Amino acid sequence: MGDITLTIDGIETRVSEGMTVLEATQQAGIYIPTLCYHPDLAPYGACRLCIVEIEKMRGLPTACTTPATNGMVVQTNTPQIQEFRRGILELLLSEHPHPCLTCWRRDKCGPFDICLRNVDVTQRCVLCPNNGNCELQEVVDYVGVETVDLPFTSRGLPIDRENPFFERDYNLCILCGRCVRVCQEVRGVGAIAFTSRGSETLPGTAFGRLLRDSDCKYCGACVDVCPTGALVERNRKWEGAPDSKVATTCPYCGVGCQLELGLKDGRIMEVTPLRENDVNRGQACVKGRFGIPEFVHHTDRLTTPLVKKDGAFQEATWDEALELVASKLSGFKKEEVAVMSSAKCTNEDNYVVQKFTRTAFGHNNVDHCARL
Amino acid sequence: MAGLVTTFGSGAMTNSIREIGDASCILAIGTNTTEAHPVIGLEIKRAVRRGGKLIVANTREIELVSIADIWLRHRPGTDVALLMGMARVIVDEGLHDTAFIEERCENFDALKESLKKFDLDFVAKTTGIPSGKIVEAARMYAQNSPAAILYAMGITQHSHGTDNVIATANLAMLTGNVGKPSSGVNPLRGQNNVQGACDLGALPNVYPGYQSVADAAIKEKFEKAWGAELSDKPGLTITDMFAAADRGEIKAIYVVGENPPLSEPDALHAIETLKKLDFLVVQDIFMTETAELADVVLPAASFAERDGTFTNTERRVQRVRKALDPPGDARSDWWITSQIAQKMGMKGFDFISSSNIFDEITSLTPSYGGISYERLENGGLQWPCPDSEHPGTPILHTAQFARGKGHFVPLEYRESAELPDDEYPLLLTTGRSLYHFHTGTMTRKVKDLNNLLGEGLIDINPVDAEKLSVSDGELVKVTSRRGNITARANVTEVSDEGVVYMNFHFAESSANVLTNPVFDPVAKIPEFKVCAVKVEKNSH
Numbered sequence: 001m002g003d004i005t006l007t008i009d010g011i012e013t014r015v016s017e018g019m020t021v022l023e024a025t026q027q028a029g030i031y032i033p034t035l036c037y038h039p040d041l042a043p044y045g046a047c048r049l050c051i052v053e054i055e056k057m058r059g060l061p062t063a064c065t066t067p068a069t070n071g072m073v074v075q076t077n078t079p080q081i082q083e084f085r086r087g088i089l090e091l092l093l094s095e096h097p098h099p100c101l102t103c104w105r106r107d108k109c110g111p112f113d114i115c116l117r118n119v120d121v122t123q124r125c126v127l128c129p130n131n132g133n134c135e136l137q138e139v140v141d142y143v144g145v146e147t148v149d150l151p152f153t154s155r156g157l158p159i160d161r162e163n164p165f166f167e168r169d170y171n172l173c174i175l176c177g178r179c180v181r182v183c184q185e186v187r188g189v190g191a192i193a194f195t196s197r198g199s200e201t202l203p204g205t206a207f208g209r210l211l212r213d214s215d216c217k218y219c220g221a222c223v224d225v226c227p228t229g230a231l232v233e234r235n236r237k238w239e240g241a242p243d244s245k246v247a248t249t250c251p252y253c254g255v256g257c258q259l260e261l262g263l264k265d266g267r268i269m270e271v272t273p274l275r276e277n278d279v280n281r282g283q284a285c286v287k288g289r290f291g292i293p294e295f296v297h298h299t300d301r302l303t304t305p306l307v308k309k310d311g312a313f314q315e316a317t318w319d320e321a322l323e324l325v326a327s328k329l330s331g332f333k334k335e336e337v338a339v340m341s342s343a344k345c346t347n348e349d350n351y352v353v354q355k356f357t358r359t360a361f362g363h364n365n366v367d368h369c370a371r372l
Numbered sequence: 373m374a375g376l377v378t379t380f381g382s383g384a385m386t387n388s389i390r391e392i393g394d395a396s397c398i399l400a401i402g403t404n405t406t407e408a409h410p411v412i413g414l415e416i417k418r419a420v421r422r423g424g425k426l427i428v429a430n431t432r433e434i435e436l437v438s439i440a441d442i443w444l445r446h447r448p449g450t451d452v453a454l455l456m457g458m459a460r461v462i463v464d465e466g467l468h469d470t471a472f473i474e475e476r477c478e479n480f481d482a483l484k485e486s487l488k489k490f491d492l493d494f495v496a497k498t499t500g501i502p503s504g505k506i507v508e509a510a511r512m513y514a515q516n517s518p519a520a521i522l523y524a525m526g527i528t529q530h531s532h533g534t535d536n537v538i539a540t541a542n543l544a545m546l547t548g549n550v551g552k553p554s555s556g557v558n559p560l561r562g563q564n565n566v567q568g569a570c571d572l573g574a575l576p577n578v579y580p581g582y583q584s585v586a587d588a589a590i591k592e593k594f595e596k597a598w599g600a601e602l603s604d605k606p607g608l609t610i611t612d613m614f615a616a617a618d619r620g621e622i623k624a625i626y627v628v629g630e631n632p633p634l635s636e637p638d639a640l641h642a643i644e645t646l647k648k649l650d651f652l653v654v655q656d657i658f659m660t661e662t663a664e665l666a667d668v669v670l671p672a673a674s675f676a677e678r679d680g681t682f683t684n685t686e687r688r689v690q691r692v693r694k695a696l697d698p699p700g701d702a703r704s705d706w707w708i709t710s711q712i713a714q715k716m717g718m719k720g721f722d723f724i725s726s727s728n729i730f731d732e733i734t735s736l737t738p739s740y741g742g743i744s745y746e747r748l749e750n751g752g753l754q755w756p757c758p759d760s761e762h763p764g765t766p767i768l769h770t771a772q773f774a775r776g777k778g779h780f781v782p783l784e785y786r787e788s789a790e791l792p793d794d795e796y797p798l799l800l801t802t803g804r805s806l807y808h809f810h811t812g813t814m815t816r817k818v819k820d821l822n823n824l825l826g827e828g829l830i831d832i833n834p835v836d837a838e839k840l841s842v843s844d845g846e847l848v849k850v851t852s853r854r855g856n857i858t859a860r861a862n863v864t865e866v867s868d869e870g871v872v873y874m875n876f877h878f879a880e881s882s883a884n885v886l887t888n889p890v891f892d893p894v895a896k897i898p899e900f901k902v903c904a905v906k907v908e909k910n911s912h
């Protein structure tokens with residue numbers, strides 16, 4: 001496929017053929033607000049926030065579903081477009097609690113602030129588990145919605161806390177369909193779909209069953225793509241953004257998914273799959289996604305060397321323990337010693353263990369449990 | 373992975389994970405991919421969505437069966453018969469790739485000769501699969517190119533596991549499915565760094581990079597680099613170590629991060645053997661069943677508390693990065709081992725960091741030669757990567773096989789070492805669950821994963837359950853010639869008639885108490901997948 005050239009907001013941009021207008025715009029470094037779009041999912045065209053004006057095209061096409069063509073002239077941010085976007089968002093916010101988005105004191109609000117007269121107690125931003133980590137907030141900030149004229153009606157749905165890993169509060173759902181699509185398109189599971197509950201259509205399991213009784217594999221992909229606080233991992237609720245992030249490799253299976261550990265106060269607060277790689281490309285499974293912090297921070301972790309005396313373990317210093325091991329191992333005939341290494345340890349560990357065995361004992365009695 | 377070394381010259385996955393989704397046909401045999409390697413499972417689903425064909429060969433009705441074009445429910449332990457049967461159909465119908473065979477392979481005539489024994493009637497009778505289905509599967513695999521074979525421990529954990537692997541390699545060579553994208557033979561490694569542990573020489577017969585200990589030139593190279601005298605005699609495998617310890621010949625064992633009692637077949641015996649030792653040192657992050665038996669326990673840092681690299685199943689070397697300080701006095705494994713070495717007065721263990729070790733690795737391991745921590749900052753690299761300009765190798769054997777020519781190996785069908793009889797009428801096979809990992813040292817500490825699957829279950833077909841008058845959820849006693857355990861019955865059609873299934877994550881109902889310690893004579897892999905048991909109602 002060759003390259004094509006188009007003009008976006010007056011800037012000439014070269015992109016490869018086959019891209020959508022949205023992708024071309026992103027490549028040019030221009031922001032278009034989106035909600036239903038996700039780079040790992042097929043274009044959907046539902047939220048209509050990504051509307052643009054394109055010369056010689058009628059109406060306001062959605063950038064995420066329109067293929068970029070040679071010579072196209074695109075405007076992403078005219079007053080007319082912004083007006084439309086504002087209308088869309090207002091409608092959306094009439095069903096989504098929004099003081100977190102429009103409250104005039106938002107910037108001043110601290111963790112222990114009390115809103116007093118400002119905000120209805122059921123709608124305070126501190127009630128959203130995802131406050132400060134929300135795509136809807138970003139979009140609203142860009143479009144600039146200051147007040148919402150339509151009256152807010154809460155859906156009044158109970159929060160689903162039944163599964164151990166994440167909570168589902170569909171009062172905060174904006175119907176972008178990303179969760180449903182990722183579960184179907186990427187995970188091939190289809191545990192959730194749009195189902196109607198009374199007058200409303202919301203994502204959920206077939207027949208409103210518990211997630212536990214559906215085909216759900218707890219991979220967390222739906223949580224990762226949800227732009228709001230509707231799907232939130234239990235362990236990171238109320239936590240906001242992590243202080244720092246470290247990219248690493250999953251310690252569980254041989255796929256070697258690339259993961260990002262989000263850290264706060266010396267603890268792993270969340271683990272999310274990384275996208276920019278050829279291994280897992282944004283996906284993980286229940287073990288990597290939800291099974292890491294608890295074992296790393298487990299109170300049963302060994303924290304000090306232990307030496308058995310009269311059948312019971314006693315704490316020892318490193319020097320004592322190492323001296324003991326070294327003198328004991330030196331006391332045997334070399335061929336009486338064997339070493340087992342581990343498929344859980346790093347390459348560096350395994351290298352040192354086999355070098356140690358081979359040089360210290362002059363034999364090759366080193367193996368690991370690869371076979372199992 | 374001896375089978376692939378014999379046939380191809382390298383034991384590793386021939387292709388890469390992200391190619392799987394572009395295959396026109398996938399033969400998934402002995403792998404419950406969506407459970408054991410979930411993210412590779414996504415690639416299989418992607419292939420099917422794109423219109424690729426999927427053949428699943430598994431005795432259990434695993435999730436992949438629901439999207440498969442053909443499900444081959446062969447009796448456990450009959451993989452060689454099935455694969456050779458398919459090869460026979462391919463040759464009989466002239467579907468093999470003669471050009472590829474002539475140009476790139478050798479010993480085809482011997483293979484052809486050995487196929488004579490695998491006529492359809494014999495194969496159908498042995499595997500329990502109707503012959504029409506075998507023909508259909510053979511055609512599907514041969515006619516939809518590129519075709520990839522994926523397998524896991526369902527293939528290797530047999531007393532004839534090496535033959536099973538060879539049979540997959542024969543099939544791939546026969547159809548020219550080696551050395552091109554989305555094809556090949558792809559062993560899916562279980563634990564995160566099995567590939568790396570093998571690559572780095574934690575094996576009794578090779579130095580890092582599969583350099584043979586028996587090769588005089590190699591020995592000299594390492595003697596020079598390490599300043600020590602080395603042995604050219606292959607050492608003991610874990611299995612041999614246990615046997616030698618049992619006989620009192622091995623008196624001390626240093627165990628780094630392993631939990632052999634749960635993962636050894638015939639676990640009760642393994643525990644007895646460890647108790648016989650004069651000295652046992654265990655280094656781990658938790659007080660495992662093995663550590664309980666130790667004289668000295670050394671606390672190790674977890675993956676989140678240290679730097680290093682893992683090599684995944686597709687030969688990709690990737691970074692592990694330190695995010696936290698280890699709890700208390702816990703330390704990186706390499707640091708602990710190096711300290712022991714230094715206290716024993718040895719030179720060459722004054723490593724100051726993991727990258728320091730990695731530099732020594734790359735200087736002695738040609739296939740890792742071009743990899744460095746610096747390069748890994750831009751993402752993982754797949755070996756062989758011999759020099760710093762080399763981009764890494766996503767596909768092996770592209771121009772020629774690692775050993776030169778691909779070597780066809782004639783095979784014979786051999787029965788599993790222990791088959792059901794009157795006393796032990798059911799066939800037990802084992803595997804792993806999505807929610808747990810290996811012996812559970814890490815995952816079983818995670819409360820929520822335990823909630824989803826907190827105890828050992830034994831899957832029984834409804835027909836067998838009725839015969840035994842066992843109902844769903846009831847505790848049953850499972851007995852083999854080696855011991856017995858209790859487990860909760862899970863009555864389900866997922867398990868075939870006459871076959872029961874357990875996974876091996878649970879210390880309380882450790883399936884490895886039951887399994888048979890007979891080993892594949894070449895690869896020394898225990899026969900976890902097949903043994904004979906009886907199931908009874910629990911009397912108390």
Ligand code: SF4
Nearest residue numbers: 183216217219220222
């Ligand atoms: S956790 Fe995974 S399987 Fe479950 S609903 Fe979400 S995307 Fe689907």
Ligand code: SF4
Nearest residue numbers: 173174176177179226
């Ligand atoms: S739950 Fe989240 S991802 Fe799913 S439709 Fe609602 S807002 Fe979108």
Ligand code: SF4
Nearest residue numbers: 250252253257285288
């Ligand atoms: S996240 Fe799941 S699939 Fe990925 S490496 Fe970890 S255990 Fe394997």
Ligand code: FES
Nearest residue numbers: 036045047048064
């Ligand atoms: S992002 Fe384009 S329509 Fe939603």
